[in-house]
Amino acid sequence: MRPSQRYGTEGGDSALSETADRSAERNNRVIREIADRVIPHQAEFAEGLLASIITDMPSVVPDREYRDMLRVSVIENTMVLLDALRANVDPVSISPPPGAVTYARGLARRGVSLADLLRIYRVGQAQFTGICLDVADGLDEANDLRAVKTVIDTVATYLDHVCECITVDFEEERERWIHSRSGLKQHWISRLLAGTVADTAEAQRAIGYPLSGTHLAVDAWIIADRAQVTASVEVLDRFHDLLTTAAARASTVSVHTDEAAMTIWVSLREPERNLIARLKALLDADPLPVQVATGLPGDGVDGFRCSYDQAARVRKLAESARPGPPQILTFADVAPVAMMTGDVAELRYFVGATLGPLSADTERAHELRETLRVYLACNRSPAAASERMMLHRNTVTYRVQQASEELGGTPEGVDQFTVSAALEVCRWYGSSVLCAPP
The missing domain is CATH 1.10.490 (Globin-like)
Incomplete structure (x- = not known):
């Protein structure tokens, strides 16, 4: 090959390389x-x-x-x-x-x-x-x-x-x-909740809890500083002890759902209300920074699962409620609203269509909604509502009048069933069903 040919080829390679680099x-x-x-x-x-x-x-x-x-x-x-x-x-x-x-x-x-x-x-x-x-x-x-x-x-x-x-x-x-020991128990409980357990007796042996009786699911979670993991575990263990005492030593099984929350099932031997009353008394005497949600009692594996689902619904309502809920909130307390879970957009539409300006996410609208809700729950008695809310009777009357005017009517003309339902939805779902301020 001649030098000129060789150099020409190298020049071409260099040009191609520069083109590739630019590309x-x-x-x-x-x-x-x-x-x-x-x-x-x-x-x-x-x-x-x-x-x-x-x-x-x-x-x-x-x-x-x-x-x-x-x-x-x-x-x-x-x-x-x-x-x-x-x-x-x-x-x-x-x-x-x-x-x-x-x-x-x-x-x-x-x-x-x-x-x-x-x-x-x-x-x-x-x-x-x-x-x-x-x-x-x-x-x-x-x-x-x-x-x-x-x-x-x-x-x-x-x-x-x-x-x-x-x-x-x-x-x-x-x-x-x-x-791990707790992991194995939670593994079986997860399968029970998913409905994938064929041998109930084997699951019962694995979790050390009778599945043939009546079950009440109890959710408990820390409402203080969740960052203090060690303290959270101690608080939940203490709550477990109180619940076991309230249950009169009935069989229980529990799982920690995270560092600051747990679910406990109680095999009931008595009406649920007796257990809840004793637990409330124990928590009053030994205050713990926990919020509690319970399902309804249910029989067998289906009841075990159903009570858990209900307690989970109640927990969601407790976390979004405004004003905050009582320390122990049962499914029976909020059953009509808890069964509305699913389509929040549909609930928001219902609230807006029913309450109009009262559906705004403002402090003033909240005051009017809550006063009207309690007033209707007290059979339209200003005296009873003022006592429950710890407000002057004239304040209750004034707010009810204003709320009724926002609804386009008078206190006597309010459709109690529909309006009460919308107000309860606002009470438990909070901002998720309210409209942005105008």
């Missing part, structure tokens, strides 16, 4: 621009994903603590992924963020399936990819399909990698949980 640089610039445009939408994306998961997969967000844990996991995963896109980092080299690991291990201890956990990531992948494509659509170089494809591939590779790592953490935690 790669432009590709990375477009990817960074896409990531930068997603950043302002991080919070909106996280809340949207959280809302869809709560609606479609309630088992992975059993309570407020797990909702917060999921939010942290979503936010941390989003931040890590955006950083990887901006810095052109190999996603396989990244460890799962701490919040994702904590949430996965928590679900493992709750008996949630691995399939449900991985489904969260698939839903997140679809929604995150969608928002990346949305912001890329407005770029000058959006027609650079190579950059868009790289973004999609990076998102998929990162989530595949995280799912592999999370699966290992989840299965190891599940194995530790099942082989």
Whole structure:
């Protein structure tokens, strides 16, 4: 080969290399621009994903603590992924963020399936990819399909990698949980609640509790500083002792649902009201920072499960109630409202259509709603309502008059059944069914 030919070839290779470098640089610039445009939408994306998961997969967000844990996991995963896109980092080299690991291990201890956990990531992948494509659509170089494809591939590779790592953490935690004494008990109780136990006798032996009797589920949770885990465990253990005393040494079985909450089943030998009365007296004498919710008594395995579901509904109402509930709240206390659980949007529509301006989420509207609610509950007696609310009778009369005018009528003309139902919904569901202030 002649020197001129050799040099010409090398010059061509150099030109190709420079072209490739410029192409790669432009590709990375477009990817960074896409990531930068997603950043302002991080919070909106996280809340949207959280809302869809709560609606479609309630088992992975059993309570407020797990909702917060999921939010942290979503936010941390989003931040890590955006950083990887901006810095052109190999996603396989990244460890799962701490919040994702904590949430996965928590679900493992709750008996949630691995399939449900991985489904969260698939839903997140679809929604995150969608928002990346949305912001890329407005770029000058959006027609650079190579950059868009790289973004999609990076998102998929990162989530595949995280799912592999999370699966290992989840299965190891599940194995530790099942082989621990409390974990084994909770494993069987989770199966009882899911209706997947074929041999009731085997489950009964495993949890050390008779399943053939009448059961009352009792939820108890800390209402003080949840950060003091050691103190929380001691408080819950003390509550368990008080409940056992109130139950006159009847059989019980309990599981800690997290560091600051537990569920206890009591095998009843007497009317529920007797047990509740004794428990209330014991808590009055030995105040504990706990809130208590109970279901209705139920027979057999179905009753075991049904009473638990009812107690869980009551707990949700207790946590959103305004004003706050009594320390012990039973399903019988709130049965009509508790059975309305499901479609909060439908309840919000009912409240707005029934109460009009009184459905506003303001302090003034709250005062009028609560006064009218108590007034109607007291058979429209201002004297009885003032005594219950510890207000002057004239104050009650004035507020009732104002509330009635907001409803477009007089105190005597209020439709007691419909209005009372709407007011009770407001009382127990709080801001979730109220309208934003005008």
